[in-house]
Amino acid sequence: MTTAAIIVAAGRGTRAGGDLPKQWQLLAGQPVVARTLAAFRAAPGVHRTLLVIHPDDRARAEALPDVAEGAVELVEGGASRDASVRNALEALAGRGVKHVLIHDGARPLVAQALIARMIEALDASPGAAPAVPVSDALWRGEGGRVVGTQDRTGLFRAQTPQAFRFEAILAAHRAHPGGAADDVEVARAAGLEVAIVEGCEDNLKVTYPGDFARAERLLTARPAP
Numbered sequence: 021m022t023t024a025a026i027i028v029a030a031g032r033g034t035r036a037g038g039d040l041p042k043q044w045q046l047l048a049g050q051p052v053v054a055r056t057l058a059a060f061r062a063a064p065g066v067h068r069t070l071l072v073i074h075p076d077d078r079a080r081a082e083a084l085p086d087v088a089e090g091a092v093e094l095v096e097g098g099a100s101r102d103a104s105v106r107n108a109l110e111a112l113a114g115r116g117v118k119h120v121l122i123h124d125g126a127r128p129l130v131a132q133a134l135i136a137r138m139i140e141a142l143d144a145s146p147g148a149a150p151a152v153p154v155s156d157a158l159w160r161g162e163g164g165r166v167v168g169t170q171d172r173t174g175l176f177r178a179q180t181p182q183a184f185r186f187e188a189i190l191a192a193h194r195a196h197p198g199g200a201a202d203d204v205e206v207a208r209a210a211g212l213e214v215a216i217v218e219g220c221e222d223n224l225k226v227t228y229p230g231d232f233a234r235a236e237r238l239l240t241a242r243p244a245p
């Protein structure tokens with residue numbers, strides 16, 4: 021059973037700031053996306069890895085050892101995350117891929133246990149996605165004031181890798197008009213069942229400037245391999 025990993029890293033990281041898009045900034049001495057790639061390259065259940073890049077980042081991507089050695093295939097992304105995912109799915113079409121994990125390049129702390137859980141979840145469901153529960157009260161705000169509250173019952177904070185049977189998510193993306201926040205939204209629009217899998221608080225998405233230091237603290241707190 022061929023399982024592919026799609027690592028989406030074609031964004032511009034505007035919320036994170038910095039001289040480079042966030043996925044190319046260093047985290048404890050390595051580019052964020054290099055750490056993300058390493059996690060999937062080390063996962064025994066992942067047989068093929070694609071890295072989705074912005075055309076402006078091609079030279080950086082080609083300098084990554086896994087790419088230079090031909091172990092990771094590059095695909096050019098699109099103007100939105102879902103367009104980037106669609107480009108990668110189309111690049112894999114017709115190549116015998118049965119399962120696919122779709123992961124943010126900006127989530128470098130993904131654990132091996134989570135990757136394994138996502139692969140296993142596809143035995144029982146055409147789609148599966150990791151999430152963590154909402155543990156804070158939720159408000160609606162306008163002009164710096166609370167204007168309402170939101171019941172958090174049944175709400176989850178979505179993470180990646182989001183896992184799917186390949187043909188099902190390819191068809192779902194082909195049928196979707198675009199603009200989805202994640203691949204679960206695309207899958208559900210096509211009527212696909214998506215199982216919720218326990219995520220991990222450490223599986224943060226580097227989004228804002230402070231996330232680099234937070235990720236570095238988590239990284240250095242990890243037990244040595």
Ligand SMILES: Nc1ccn([C@@H]2O[C@H](COP(=O)(O)OP(=O)(O)OP(=O)(O)O)[C@@H](O)[C@H]2O)c(=O)n1
Nearest residue numbers: 028029030031032033034035099100101125126
């Ligand atoms: N056109 C896009 C937009 C986003 N992504 C990727 O999707 C992941 C999640 O997106 P996000 O965190 O929003 O990244 P950016 O779009 O780069 O961030 P920002 O919105 O701050 O610009 C990131 O790894 C990003 O590189 C992508 O591959 N193609």
Ligand SMILES: C[C@](O)(CO)[C@H](O)COP(=O)(O)O
Nearest residue numbers: 101124178179180201202225
């Ligand atoms: C895909 C995702 O990481 C799931 O939480 C999230 O939707 C990405 O959102 P962003 O605004 O593109 O960072």
